[in-house]
Amino acid sequence: MPTKSPAVELEVDARVVRVSNPERVYFPEIGATKLDLVEYYLAVGDGIVNALLERPCMLHRFPKGLAGDKVHQKRLPAGAPDWVETVELFFPRWKRTADELCVTELAQVIWAVQMSTVEFHPWNSRRRDTEKPDEWRIDLDPGPDSDWAQVRRVAHVAHEVLDELGATGFPKTSGGKGLHIYVRIAPEHGFADVRRAALAFAREVERRSPTDVTTAWWRKDRDPGALFVDYNQNARDHTIAAAYSVRGVPRALVSTPVSWAEVEEVEPDDFTIRTVPKRFAELGDLHADIDEHVFDLAPLLEWADRDEATGAPPPAEPD
Template sequence: MGRSASAAPAVMVEVEDVVVRISNPDRIYFPGVGPGAGVTKLDLAEYHLSVGSGMVNALRERPCMLHRYPKGLVGQPGIEKVHQKKVPSGKPSWVETVSVHFPRFDRDVDELCVTRLASVIWAVQMSAVEFHPWNSRRADVERPDEWRIDLDPGPDADWARVRRVAGVVHEVLDELGAVGYPKTSGGSGIHVNVRIEPTVTFADLRRAAAAFAEEVRRRAPDDVATTWWRKDRDPAHVFVDWNQNTRDHTVAAAYSVRGVPSARVSAPVRWDEIDDCVPDDFTVLTMPARFEALGDLHADIDDHPFDVASLVEWAARDEAAGESPIPSAGSDHGAP
């Protein structure tokens, strides 16, 4: 990786049975990363090819928002990041979409719906760096099939604390009989994905996630926060962000690159690796070899669906006791 930033002709990339044209292949997206001038647009395409089956597994059939960086990594002077929900016009016919409704604006939007690797490479051509899928699939967008546990460290929380909280999460999941699939967030935290039966609403999944978060807090009160308002949290605590299970809230997919200077990725890890890894272990430079050696650590997630009914019961218990971290009806909880 790491080519010259000078102008270069487009590169044609063959993916499955289609050819994707990569324009400006030498545009630098991550300056200073790697042996040359930095990671280029073509490097990003090659990265996604190298982890292709894992990326498609994480995105398959899900509405997907893109974080696009038309001129490269955010932070360069004059560069803006674009949060792209609507698929750009002029897409190839083989790029599939799914229509989702946004009540706040009373409009329907066609979002990218990945069913094949070529669609991922096309999105890279459209300057996408981050892929943020919904936790529901297009067969029934209103019924989530993935519960997401987001361990979001406060500004004074170190990685050791995140690791400890991950261990408690694993313990509670095991007791529930739920199979969790951890990954680094690509930032400073950890995500754990759990496949669930698509039988509950987003509102009930959010309630269930909040009840789970409260149980983790009870077991690790010196490390965990669940309260919604940031001002009420200890900055050294890890927020178990139950609100990520709200409709249209998304997190970076497994294998997604993140828009941070080191070109980290959101990397699936085994539970027994968490104590020995740090987020910077997983970048666009290191992940291809790891993927080749280990394959997709989330490959069998669909084989282990969990029924969240027991957690919905926990939620009802906590609500009755006044212990739910979800703000009461009518309060403003749109922003922490």
């Protein structure tokens, strides 16, 4: 019977986090262990904390590594120390509340990794008012027959539209086949209006790139070679992997901030827990100043009014 590796105690700022089973292999394809995952998150600490700061956060946990079952967890796992912070959320569909992780310091991230978290999926609002998003998320979601060249083309169109609006977009790889672009917004609108604005933007990108882009919500209505600009990632309780979040895939890919110039150069597979720490040490957090570039959604809401006045349907309700 194999013996368990001894636990490791780590000092993370003013906290001590005990990491059990540090040698458990989480990513068999590359031989990366639980401790490797912890060390990755320590290496990108400022970046992951900036991405999660004071946001409700759903956890994707793999208690036995990728070879075992994946757990989507809204509620904070039991046994948290008193310095792990939470925010209470109400879920109308289930008529219940849940206390979700609300990161304010790096030790809380490392504790969540100790509890087998691989992926961090934060809300686009913060705990001061969870019903008013301060982040507009543009998700470029490739179809089954799409390739990275198409993602690049659409990203450039999206960048062009953002520039015309006077909005500063912060791109990152998704950790899969797509690209995300984040725009900081003032927390003055509810989720419904942010979704309307996001759909109006998506439709403008579609108008400029009709052979590459679709805004059709139902998969059956999409060309498999079209890229979907997923406006519903701005719906309440819809989350995507944070900047610097590892993804639960065999090569331990990372959702990684990139510059606009790099979009033409990089490939999604470039970014793993093996490569991103060196990049972070050299470049720092490319999303570090996102809070300094706040965009007013008013022009996009005017576009939404225009579209709806000419018969375009409002945003489809997500499942």
